[in-house]
Amino acid sequence: MEEEKLNIISLPVEDDKEIIPEMEVIEAEQGGREFEVETKNLSVSFNGRPAISDINLSVRKQTATAIIGPSGCGKSTFLRALNFMHDMIPKSKVTGEIIINKHSISEYDTVDLRKKVGMVFQKPNPFPKMSIFENVVSGLKMNGNKDKKNLNEVAENCLKHAGLWEEVKDRLKEPAVSLSGGQQQRLCIARTIAVSPEIILMDEPTSALDPISTQKIEELIFNLKKEFTILVVTHNMQQAARVSDHTAFFYMGKLVEYSRTRRMFTNPKEKLTEEYITGKFG
Amino acid sequence: MFQDSIDAREAFGWKFIFSNEWDPVKEKFGALPFIFGTVVSSVLALLLALPVSIGVAVFLNEIVNKTLRTPLSFLIEILAAIPSIIYGFWGIFVLAPFMRSTVQPFLQSTLGFLPFFKGTPYGTGLLTAAIILAIMITPIITAITRDVLKAIPTAQREAAYALGATKWEAIKMALLNARSGILGASVLGLGRAIGETMAVTMVIGNRAEISASLFEPAYTMASVIANEFAEASGNLHVSALIEVGLILFAVTFIINSFARLLIYSFTRKTEGK
Amino acid sequence: MEETVQQYTSVFAKPKNLRRRKIVNSTMLFLCVVAAIISILPLFYIFFYTTKSGISSLNWDFFTQMPKPVGEAGGGMANGIIGTLILVSLGSVIGIPVGVMAGIYVTEYSGGLFSNLVKFVTDVLSGVPSIIIGIFAYGVIVIPMQGFSTIAGSFALGILMVPTITRITEEMLKLVPQSLREASLALGVSRWKTTLQIVLRTASGGIITGILLAIARAAGETAPLLFTAFGNRFWSTDLNQPIASLPVQIFNYAISPFEDWHNQAWAGALVLILLVFVVNLIVRIVTRDKFANKV
Numbered sequence: 001m002e003e004e005k006l007n008i009i010s011l012p013v014e015d016d017k018e019i020i021p022e023m024e025v026i027e028a029e030q031g032g033r034e035f036e037v038e039t040k041n042l043s044v045s046f047n048g049r050p051a052i053s054d055i056n057l058s059v060r061k062q063t064a065t066a067i068i069g070p071s072g073c074g075k076s077t078f079l080r081a082l083n084f085m086h087d088m089i090p091k092s093k094v095t096g097e098i099i100i101n102k103h104s105i106s107e108y109d110t111v112d113l114r115k116k117v118g119m120v121f122q123k124p125n126p127f128p129k130m131s132i133f134e135n136v137v138s139g140l141k142m143n144g145n146k147d148k149k150n151l152n153e154v155a156e157n158c159l160k161h162a163g164l165w166e167e168v169k170d171r172l173k174e175p176a177v178s179l180s181g182g183q184q185q186r187l188c189i190a191r192t193i194a195v196s197p198e199i200i201l202m203d204e205p206t207s208a209l210d211p212i213s214t215q216k217i218e219e220l221i222f223n224l225k226k227e228f229t230i231l232v233v234t235h236n237m238q239q240a241a242r243v244s245d246h247t248a249f250f251y252m253g254k255l256v257e258y259s260r261t262r263r264m265f266t267n268p269k270e271k272l273t274e275e276y277i278t279g280k281f282g
Numbered sequence: 283m284f285q286d287s288i289d290a291r292e293a294f295g296w297k298f299i300f301s302n303e304w305d306p307v308k309e310k311f312g313a314l315p316f317i318f319g320t321v322v323s324s325v326l327a328l329l330l331a332l333p334v335s336i337g338v339a340v341f342l343n344e345i346v347n348k349t350l351r352t353p354l355s356f357l358i359e360i361l362a363a364i365p366s367i368i369y370g371f372w373g374i375f376v377l378a379p380f381m382r383s384t385v386q387p388f389l390q391s392t393l394g395f396l397p398f399f400k401g402t403p404y405g406t407g408l409l410t411a412a413i414i415l416a417i418m419i420t421p422i423i424t425a426i427t428r429d430v431l432k433a434i435p436t437a438q439r440e441a442a443y444a445l446g447a448t449k450w451e452a453i454k455m456a457l458l459n460a461r462s463g464i465l466g467a468s469v470l471g472l473g474r475a476i477g478e479t480m481a482v483t484m485v486i487g488n489r490a491e492i493s494a495s496l497f498e499p500a501y502t503m504a505s506v507i508a509n510e511f512a513e514a515s516g517n518l519h520v521s522a523l524i525e526v527g528l529i530l531f532a533v534t535f536i537i538n539s540f541a542r543l544l545i546y547s548f549t550r551k552t553e554g555k
Numbered sequence: 556m557e558e559t560v561q562q563y564t565s566v567f568a569k570p571k572n573l574r575r576r577k578i579v580n581s582t583m584l585f586l587c588v589v590a591a592i593i594s595i596l597p598l599f600y601i602f603f604y605t606t607k608s609g610i611s612s613l614n615w616d617f618f619t620q621m622p623k624p625v626g627e628a629g630g631g632m633a634n635g636i637i638g639t640l641i642l643v644s645l646g647s648v649i650g651i652p653v654g655v656m657a658g659i660y661v662t663e664y665s666g667g668l669f670s671n672l673v674k675f676v677t678d679v680l681s682g683v684p685s686i687i688i689g690i691f692a693y694g695v696i697v698i699p700m701q702g703f704s705t706i707a708g709s710f711a712l713g714i715l716m717v718p719t720i721t722r723i724t725e726e727m728l729k730l731v732p733q734s735l736r737e738a739s740l741a742l743g744v745s746r747w748k749t750t751l752q753i754v755l756r757t758a759s760g761g762i763i764t765g766i767l768l769a770i771a772r773a774a775g776e777t778a779p780l781l782f783t784a785f786g787n788r789f790w791s792t793d794l795n796q797p798i799a800s801l802p803v804q805i806f807n808y809a810i811s812p813f814e815d816w817h818n819q820a821w822a823g824a825l826v827l828i829l830l831v832f833v834v835n836l837i838v839r840i841v842t843r844d845k846f847a848n849k850v
Binding site: 333334335336337338340341342345346354356357358359360361363364365366367368369370371372374375376417420421424448449450451453454470473474476477478479480484504507508511512524527530531534535537538539541542 | 576577579580581583584586587588589590591593594595597598600601604605608678679682683684685686687689690693694703768771772774775776777778781782785802805806809810817820821824827828831832834835836839
């Protein structure tokens with residue numbers, strides 16, 4: 001009810017339940033979940049030029065949400081705003097409200113917030129002067145965790161989680177840059193989950209990877225959403241369809257449509273969405 | 283520094299810059315001979331160094347292939363890194379005798395009617411100092427000219443070739459487009475030459491006189507400080523030397539700021555395209 | 556762009572004799588080759604001459620013996636070498652932290668008025684003649700302490716090192732990809748820890764080479780030492796006393812009329828040249844690896 005008032009584009013009433021029965025199960029699982037990320041009238045501008053405006057979106061706990069849209073539509077900008085990355089860029093301005101875990105983002109300390117909200121970037125970016133092991137535990141180490149045993153455990157755990165353990169368990173001391181691109185990206189995911197965030201933001205995590213690595217990352221995302229809330233920006237609509245529960249379509253800095261992934265790809269509400277999905281532009 | 287030189291300013295005022303008498307014994311101090319020596323040696327050095335530097339920059343950027351380019355640019359870098367004391371030392375023992383025995387008599391016999399080449403060829407003097415300075419600032423000007431040439435888009439060069447230009451014509455076009463950057467590089471080189479101390483001190487002859495001949499010994503601001511500061515007699519002498527330093531600082535400051543602005547604006551302009 | 560097109564057409568529109576253009580072309584290109592040879596020539600000459608004149612006096616004694624009085628053969632520049640080591644080490648203690656921190660400040664916290672000021676000051680400082688730095692050190696340290704001293708010399712060398720180190724730190728930090736900073740911040744690491752443990756660590760190789768360059772340059776500086784560290788014929792490690800240094804000793808020997816001293820000075824010059832050469836070579840190799848790895 002409160003959502004209505006605030007004009008959040010709410011998850012639509014399911015009229016495709018009958019057609020796709022397993023949706024019911026998913027809905028039953030997810031419907032009761034709390035909202036983890038909510039934005040209210042979120043706008044970001046650079047140098048006075050708006051990049052996204054009035055985005056209202058809410059994401060439930062432990063779901064995967066894909067954000068799609070043509071280049072320059074503001075999807076990455078939106079994602080980075082959730083992590084406060086824009087304070088790195090001079091002359092950027094963020095207005096509106098972001099609510100993470102029931103608390104407004106302004107109540108958090110930026111550094112604490114980023115521990116809660118991890119991020120995986122477009123290009124794999126392991127720390128070049130560090131070994132594989134050091135990379136995984138770098139977040140913990142730099143925040144003062146020096147317990148060797150604990151670090152070893154975390155490293156093994158996270159690498160297993162990221163599906164990389166079997167490939168690297170014998171070469172943890174080797175430099176991270178010796179890994180292949182796909183392995184590096186999984187390493188970055190392991191590094192992100194090592195600081196035990198609640199939300200993981202992924203900014204086109206597979207766009208620099210080959211198809212096989214991409215497939216592995218997609219499987220990973222599918223598994224990770226059991227524990228984390230995932231927002232993934234992607235260019236690839238099949239990917240969005242494969243990994244996400246909900247999809248948001250951005251166009252020219254606006255949120256055009258936000259609904260169940262399956263619905264979005266079979267029966268979009270908006271004409272613009274349909275045109276984009278069917279490849280009329282993009 | 284401004285404070286430390288107050289004695290000299292009170293004693294001489296503006297006359298300090300325009301008087302050409304420098305006599306520590308009589309406590310009369312005028313900086314004109316040093317300003318003259320500094321300006322002439324530096325400008326002459328720049329005139330000698332500029333064409334060579336541009337040639338080297340063009341050679342390294344446009345002509346030579348990569349296998350030769352790396353060692354050559356390394357050697358030029360070394361040239362910039364050699365301590366100036368070694369240049370001076372080499373200047374006294376190698377360049378000055380060579381100038382005395384070969385270059386200066388030759389210049390005198392061919393161009394001796396000009397006032398610049400009159401007088402006894404001592405070997406040391408303005409011309410020798412200028413040559414040493416030219417050797418020292420060549421690497422600096424070369425390095426910046428290369429950067430400036432690199433900043434010019436390849437497309438422009440290709441456009442010239444496509445119109446049927448010869449290699450030199452294409453390069454000339456690039457150089458013309460880069461002229462403000464090259465000007466900046468030269469001004470920076472000039473600033474370095476003006477401030478250079480040890481090498482000049484060792485070969486310029488150190489005599490506080492103004493003469494039209496380039497063979498005559500002269501003195502520069504930096505070298506008078508180097509020579510007299512440590513054993514300056516009396517407060518007024520020290521104060522006068524500090525004022526010379528102040529003038530030198532002001533001159534290099536202005537020249538360097540100007541050069542930086544030129545180079546900044548040039549690279550920004552080309553990057554913006 | 557239009558302007559450029561006009562430039563080109565104005566040149567090529569004139570019907571020129573192709574043969575003449577070709578001759579001009581090869582003449583100018585030839586002149587460029589000549590320029591390159593002319594510029595390299597002094598280097599080889601200096602190198603050759605210094606080696607020839609210095610090698611005979613460059614022996615173990617040179618590094619371990621004190622200078623001998625005029626007329627006596629042999630002896631060395633042990634005091635000068637130690638003096639230079641002390642001066643440069645103390646100078647580094649001043650110059651390296653200040654230089655590196657200024658470089659970090661300029662790149663990592665750029666945009667503010669103060670960081671632009673720092674950038675401008677280092678740029679201007681790099682063009683200030685070293686002898687002026689000497690006068691400055693004289694005013695700040697020699698006059699209050701009422702005498703030439705090691706401290707004053709080190710101070711002057713330290714200031715001289717700052718712009719080189721700041722510049723190279725700045726360049727190297729700029730090479731560190733922004734994505735690494737973001738990755739670290741996204742892990743909930745604070746900004747200064749990111750700078751220190753990720754950015755600085757990634758750029759450390761390049762920064763160290765920059766420091767080496769600055770040290771090599773400081774070791775060869777003469778002018779600012781003339782009236783700060785002054786020079787000393789004798790062994791001294793007292794920081795409040797004048798101290799010998801290799802370049803000043805070379806200078807004093809070079810302008811003296813004695814053959815023995817000249818030989819000693821050449822040996823000193825050879826040491827300096829070799830130092831410069833080796834340091835630059837190391838820098839070249841390290842930076843080349845750096846670019847090859849695309850780190």
